[in-house]
Amino acid sequence: MLFCKKFWYKVGRRSLAEDESLIGTTWKCENCLLIMVHVESIDEEREKEVIRKLYKAIVWYHNKTLCKKVVLHSFAHLSEDKSNPIFAKNIIEKVAAKLRERGLEIHVTPFGYFLELELWISDEPISRVFKVL
DSSP states (O other): OEEEEEEEEEEEEESSOOOOTTTTOEEEEEEEEEEEEOOOGGGGGOHHHHHHHHHHHHHHHHHHHTOOEEEEEEOTTSOSOOOOHHHHHHHHHHHHHHHHHTTOEEEEOOTTEEEEEEEEEOSOGGGBOOOOO
8 A cells, every 4th residue: 555645547558458448548646545456366265354354454544644535456466376357356346335435535547457657655654554454
């Protein structure tokens, strides 16, 4: 989890997605929480627990930073073990819905694409947090 002063991305080529219409589109924000989510195969056996723990971790981070803008980004590079991509996408969408209900501003990066990323993260210790769920 990263507290970004600035975050920008450009949609590059497809990896899993079929839709090419997003390629080349960009998005940016300032002062947002970037939550990089990696879902492993073992998580498929504990979906409700994973959703609950991910939600709680993000709410905890929001409370520490007081940042209401949250970006959820599928980042399948934190482990060699990966879940089914559809399962990972569903986890992200379910957590996004719960966070929206809480009143947070949620953006989900396009799933199934390689993104060009630009991050600006401060030197504060709370700007970088790692949680295993």
